Amino acid sequence: xxxxxxxxxxxxxxxxxxxxxxxxxxxxxxxxxxxxxxxxxxxxxxxxxxxxxxxxxxxxxxxxxxxxxxxxxxxxxxxxxxxxxxxxxxxxxxxxxxxxxxxxxxxxxxxxxxxxxxxxxxxxxxxxxxxxxxxxxxxxxxxxxxxxxxxxxxxxxxxxxxxxxxxxxxxxxxxxxxxxxxxxxxxxxxxxxxxxxxxxxxxxxxxxxxxxxxxxxxxxxxxxxx
Amino acid sequence: xxxxxxxxxxxxxxxxxxxxxxxxxxxxxxxxxxxxxxxxxxxxxxxxxxxxxxxxxxxxxxxxxxxxxxxxxxxxxxxxxxxxxxxxxxxxxxxxxxxxxxxxxxxxxxxxxxxxxxxxxxxxxxxxxxxxxxxxxxxxxxxxxxxxxxxxxxxxxxxxxxxxxxxxxxxxxxxxxxxxxxxxxxxxxxxxxxxxxxxxxxxxxxxxxxxxxxxxxxxxxxxxxxxxxxxxxxxxxxxxxxxxxxxxxxxxxxxxxxxxxxxxx
Numbered sequence: 001x002x003x004x005x006x007x008x009x010x011x012x013x014x015x016x017x018x019x020x021x022x023x024x025x026x027x028x029x030x031x032x033x034x035x036x037x038x039x040x041x042x043x044x045x046x047x048x049x050x051x052x053x054x055x056x057x058x059x060x061x062x063x064x065x066x067x068x069x070x071x072x073x074x075x076x077x078x079x080x081x082x083x084x085x086x087x088x089x090x091x092x093x094x095x096x097x098x099x100x101x102x103x104x105x106x107x108x109x110x111x112x113x114x115x116x117x118x119x120x121x122x123x124x125x126x127x128x129x130x131x132x133x134x135x136x137x138x139x140x141x142x143x144x145x146x147x148x149x150x151x152x153x154x155x156x157x158x159x160x161x162x163x164x165x166x167x168x169x170x171x172x173x174x175x176x177x178x179x180x181x182x183x184x185x186x187x188x189x190x191x192x193x194x195x196x197x198x199x200x201x202x203x204x205x206x207x208x209x210x211x212x213x214x215x216x217x218x219x220x221x222x223x224x225x226x
Numbered sequence: 227x228x229x230x231x232x233x234x235x236x237x238x239x240x241x242x243x244x245x246x247x248x249x250x251x252x253x254x255x256x257x258x259x260x261x262x263x264x265x266x267x268x269x270x271x272x273x274x275x276x277x278x279x280x281x282x283x284x285x286x287x288x289x290x291x292x293x294x295x296x297x298x299x300x301x302x303x304x305x306x307x308x309x310x311x312x313x314x315x316x317x318x319x320x321x322x323x324x325x326x327x328x329x330x331x332x333x334x335x336x337x338x339x340x341x342x343x344x345x346x347x348x349x350x351x352x353x354x355x356x357x358x359x360x361x362x363x364x365x366x367x368x369x370x371x372x373x374x375x376x377x378x379x380x381x382x383x384x385x386x387x388x389x390x391x392x393x394x395x396x397x398x399x400x401x402x403x404x405x406x407x408x409x410x411x412x413x414x415x416x417x418x419x420x421x422x423x424x425x426x427x428x429x430x431x432x433x434x435x436x437x438x439x440x441x442x443x444x445x446x447x448x449x450x451x452x453x454x455x456x457x458x459x460x461x462x463x464x465x466x467x468x469x470x471x472x473x474x475x476x477x478x479x480x481x482x483x484x485x486x487x488x489x490x491x
Contacts, residue, residue, distance in 0.1 A: 150435070
């Protein structure tokens with residue numbers, strides 16, 4: 001079951017990216033105020049949405065782990081959060097580039113989405129230090145799950161708090177898909193799907209690699225290699 | 227030990243919520259449902275023990291208070307200002323209180339982890355979240371004592387507007403902030419205490435989780451600390467107090483929900 005689904009996922013990811021990139025460069029119109037730079041919107045925003053969704057999904061897997069005590073759920077939660085951390089670094093970099101291009105600064109404190117994203121990344125950056133500072137594997141999984149649930153709930157709460165902290169003086173125009181023209185909205189949706197597929201593909205690759213490693217360790221222990 | 231339930235209570239059939247199918251046999255993970263009085267007496271016994279230990283060792287509160295006062299002195303020199311007001315004052319007050327709270331959070335479970343307190347507690351057939359409640363209340367008590375010292379010291383050393391004018395409005399953000407720090411701090415302390423790098427992990431975990439509390443408290447108290455403030459500030463602090471209360475509630479519930487899983491071995 002594992003390898004065909006991996007192959008199918010990989011092929012559909014490549015296809016989705018081909019479609020979304022062609023739409024971004026050849027179909028979506030050039031934005032009037034920002035010009036060509038605005039194209040990074042189709043990379044940055046889907047990346048951010050997928051990252052945050054991955055963090056929340058990691059928390060949901062952690063709930064499943066604590067309910068069932070099945071180590072596979074913990075592995076899924078770990079992989080989801082790990083992949084989201086990698087995607088999140090991409091979000092911060094693309095966000096900085098976009099901020100520099102459109103506002104002239106690499107970092108803008110009055111953009112609440114950017115700031116809350118940084119806080120969330122700072123919190124999740126402690127996931128692996130916490131996890132690997134615990135030796136006993138069963139307790140490691142349990143503590144990591146408790147962290148994942150707490151942090152997963154923190155994601156929306158933090159957005160609420162930081163959004164409130166930015167005064168209403170700054171209207172939010174960028175990054176909201178609701179007031180986009182139809183062609184841009186369509187391109188954005190396709191990019192979002194492509195990014196979600198990429199996330200799912202990379203997660204399944206990492207899961208497959210981790211499962212294989214666990215299997216190999218078990219086999220070599222049976223055969224007496226260690 | 228009068229707080230512990232008798233053997234007959236322990237084996238009541240309705241006492242097992244669905245989660246308990248995973249608990250080890252022979253030891254219920256949760257106290258019987260509906261026995262609030264029993265649970266309260268467990269919490270009270272644990273709380274009494276916490277406060278007694280703190281009174282006899284004086285490990286946390288004096289250190290936290292001294293740390294805050296020293297931080298005010300450091301801020302005086304670092305900012306090169308004799309008095310502060312408004313947002314600046316709120317920021318200094320909350321950063322100092324937060325870092326002092328971090329000292330208490332780091333020490334909260336250390337004795338239990340190192341000297342067998344966890345084992346002793348787990349041997350007792352009582353609800354495990356009682357420990358969370360007792361620890362959170364004792365942390366809250368530490369913070370209240372800390373603020374009894376730190377807020378007057380802040381007014382004396384740095385604050386420009388007179389304390390009598392600002393204190394009544396300051397009580398609500400202080401109380402809500404303490405609740406948030408107590409709930410999140412207890413959870414984080416329990417998470418970090420049995421790891422190798424607990425002194426490092428505690429603050430690293432707690433600070434991002436407490437950023438919304440700082441936002442709420444600092445924004446709510448900054449108009450109160452402003453020089454020459456007008457009587458009616460409008461709805462702004464109410465909005466912040468509401469956000470703070472919501473945040474406290476959510477994380478209190480989360481801590482209550484997940485705390486049991488930290489105490490299983």
